[in-house]
Amino acid sequence: MGRNQISIPYENLKLLNAPFRKEFNEAFQAVLDSGWFVLGNHVESFEREFAEYNGSYYCVGVASGLDALILSLEVLDIPKGSEIIVPSNTYIATILAILRADLTPILVEPDEFTYNLDPKKIVEKITNKTKAILPVHLYGKCCQMDKILAIADEYGLYIIEDSAQAHGSMFTNTKAGNFGTLGAFSFYPTKNLGGLGDGGAIITSDSTLYDKLLYFRNYGSKQKYKNDYIGYNSRLDEIQAAFLSIKLKYLDKINSHKRELAKVYYQNLTGLAKLPHIDEKFYDTYHIFNICTDRRDSLRAYLMEYGIMTEVHYPIPPHQQKAYQHLWNSNFPISTKIHETTLSLPISFFHTTEQIHEVSDKICDFLRK
Ligand SMILES: Cc1ncc(COP(=O)(O)O)c(C=O)c1O
Missing domain, CATH: 3.90.1150.10 (Aspartate Aminotransferase, domain 1)
Incomplete structure (x- = not known):
């Protein structure tokens, strides 16, 4: 090391999680003792708590933030090849999700001060193929959602919010993820609400989409061995949900x-x-x-x-x-x-x-x- 011995890590997940260690150990024990590891009480409780925290009606836990975005796009049944407006400086997952859903990402430059999607530049990119705006609340700052909502309203577009970096962030007292039709979150360990592994969630106040998401994350099935949709295996683990319920309190x-x-x-x-x-x-x-x-x-x-x-x-x-x-x-x-x-x-x-x-x-x- 250099001229003196200051040593300040950018991140250290062991130190970050140290205050929650005792509660995590108890939660681990409880999940182990329950003998139930996929889609059980811990996921249900966390979904209820996270929806409530955000002021939303519903939450669906999934395997990652990327999956939260893919499932959000797919559940809307947007025609393949439709255009989705997305900021040009986002993390790659946002763009990857659009491509994985067989849609076309249309990059729009961010505002140079907020680093978020610049509402002034959205309209010129809208065509008759545009079906949604996917604002990303980058670095933990909400986008200028009043203006983006007004544009979406005028042109009849969905809004799906990439809230992977914005748990608890607000614009005019409304929490990220709660402005659009669907809000996608990541619980990657470094996030402000991070688990001890991968995880993600979608929040919505639309009961039909909520119900469809429950199918989509579980092989297109809500009843064992009965498949109503071509779905995914993208479920939040019980153990992660238990850890996340603890972390959510803090x-x-x-x-x-x-x-x-x-x-x-x-x-x-x-x-x-x-x-x-x-x-x-x-x-x-x-x-x-x-x-x-x-x-x-x-x-x-x-x-x-x-x-x-x-x-x-x-x-x-x-x-x-x-x-x-x-x-x-x-x-x-x-x-x-x-x-x-x-x-x-x-x-x-x-x-x-x-x-x-x-x-x-x-x-x-x-x-x-
Ligand atoms: C803006 C943004 N969107 C999506 C994701 C994807 O989340 P995950 O890594 O949980 O798949 C991330 C994660 O880093 C992100 O920062």
Whole structure:
């Protein structure tokens, strides 16, 4: 390690989960003792709790955030090949889900300050093949949902929200996932509500879609060996549901802690780099706290010399990924610029404000040089 011995990991899942260890052990014991591991009481309880937390009627637990998106798109019965509006800077899973559902992703550039789908750029991409908008509440900040809802309303489009990074995030006091027809979540371990393995969920207030999702996640079947749909095997495990019920009780505390840490970055770094946009209508939960600077790579190397770990979300935009680049021949300059300059700073539940001051001090030292 470098010039002194500060050592601040970007994330550490053991430390992150340490406060819940005792409750996790009890939950593990209870699931083991029950002898029931797939689609049982723990999944049902978690679904009820998560729907209630979000202010939604229904929740369906599935195997991952990617599956939550695929099933959401499929359950709507959108004609194959229809166009789905999606931000050009999203994590690849959003685009992959659209392709897996035999639909066409239409990339729209994000707003350069919020990093989220820019409502002003949506209408020009709408054609008679457009059937849905798939906003992504990236980094834990909700999209400008009033404007997006108005466009969807005017053009008769579905809204499916990718809320994988936004558990508990709000816009005008409504929680992410609760604006559109369906809201998809991931419980990947690093998420603000993360399990101890893969998991996902869909929330909705539409009883018909809810019922269909129960079939779709379980081989198209609600009654054993009777298949009414061509479905999937995509179920949330009992053990993950039990862990997630515990973690859900602490989600608001986790989000508040991250917001406190974010405040330290704002105090120390304002004016030195581009920081996440703040607006009082948005309740941001900082799944990721990113800054943008043209000196991103050298700043990252400098911090690493002091044992301060950072991440880049994400280094390559979707339209430049090897597997996808044949799909688009346009440039997405805003997205490309974000990918070239963004740096994600430590902001986990286990970090202390002292650590965030240390990270900020080192960033100040570097950027003031
Ligand atoms: C924006 C976004 N959408 C979808 C996903 C997919 O979730 P999962 O990894 O649980 O499949 C992720 C996960 O990283 C994500 O960040």
